[in-house]
Amino acid sequence: MVTIYQELQMYKNFDELASDVLDLAKEILPDQLFFLSSVSDTQQVILKLSNEDTSILVAEGMVVNLNDTLCNRIDFEKKQPLIYEDTMKESSLADFKNALEEANVRSYLGIPISFMNGEKFGTLCAINDEVSHFDNKSIHLLQRIVRMFSYYLDLERFAYRDSLTDLYNRRYLSTFFEDHHKTGGVIFFLDLDGFKKVNDVHGHDEGDLVLKEVAWRLRKFVNEHRNAFAVRLGGDEFIIHFSDISSKEEMTKQAERLLDSLSAWDADYQLSASIGIVTYPIDDTINLNMLLKHADHALYRAKTAGKNTYKFFDS
Template structure:
């Protein structure tokens, strides 16, 4: 699952460590622009630049369509750098050459940064507005720096993730409400109907597979919305948070969609979902524990109303 910019902003000392990574890289190639990027499913974000190079038209926070970036050509599978010492002399596509020339990059080195599980994070890049030579020793040192940075990312990433499903965990939810809840939104508190029977009849290994499938379906739902994320609280309890959702009609529409996504299973699994819904206003000071308690109350009413349904608090 992709690390979002919002998640990165929660990491302890991320800005400081990113700056240290770039400073180390600049010690190796002092006359070049060095920068860090991250990938989402469809975009690349320029996270941090080593310095402001007016010759190269990149800025911190710049968002680029991933298919239109040179970094997307880096070989992540084999963990190999992408090297263009003179883009004018390279046997690459005209599209790629145009992409680099548009930002005045004549030479480029891209080092892949991946998590331990193989998931792409982004790149450590070196660029210059003139042709350059990248020697093997410099490339090896940059790869080591990128690898050390990926270890840090892994430690932070898994501190906020549920180990079974890969969804966010309660720690992430708590941190989100410390930092971002003033934007307003709505919490969906989900509980699987019939999950205990799956464990009792088919065993906990099968139960774990069901939970992983639920997580995949929830992740697909939240990927449809830029403002949403999913959490596994524990057991068969999940949270979806939607930010900046305004009308009760829209909330109900999304709840129906969630129910429809989670009530289709093989006949051997008699599963569905109940949802308790709690909106929270912009700039609210409401405590997360209070929100969850209210959502649990609404969830209980959805369960007693016949399951496979939702109720507002």
């Protein structure tokens, strides 16, 4: 699963804009230590601090269990700030008091940051080692800054996402290989069996729903892997990239799991998938187009072998 933090590394000018956001926040509440974070279902990553010289135990790059953070209490659905002007007087924080004292956090203001589709991004937080007062005007100004930052995040995300399925697109795949090809990996090249008939019989609107469902299943699949992501190349062609599968036995196991996932449909049409698999070593000369060509060749062999199967590229 590719995290938001990994995706951010591809965004243009992220560090510069993040610094601007923190600088503006400091103009509003100069006595506070501000930080930007990203959150997943289980972790929070501290992306950037307004200043490093602080008595509070927080640092850029710090990864924290989300259940151990105050940010986990923010209501992202209502997009409301979370305010503790004196954490030691909050009865609801009884279980946190020891940790807050150790971190030297006495006050906290957390503002949720989300993408325009409602998906969580992270937080803009103000913390202090003393009791603080957060006035409504300051909070409102910080929320406006966060909203503008969210617009930027959405524009960057749009550049690397497929508009129909919200999976990564070919541009993301190309950028990933420019930065990470030296690590080696595995590509699964998928093509749906029977998709043309869905469009011909049920119409393109139904076809789009099928593609969205496939994307949901692929996203669920890659979320079970620490270093995997899914891409829609176009039409009914998809890529899954792994960075942490080394054995042919494991590739076979994952290919069979994926085929099972994509062959079970309740609707009145027959759908499955064929997969071409190609591996690449740690190599400075890896060419993505050549890899895709090899994977496509293996996919063709899977199709001609009867579909709903997988084949490895054999040089």
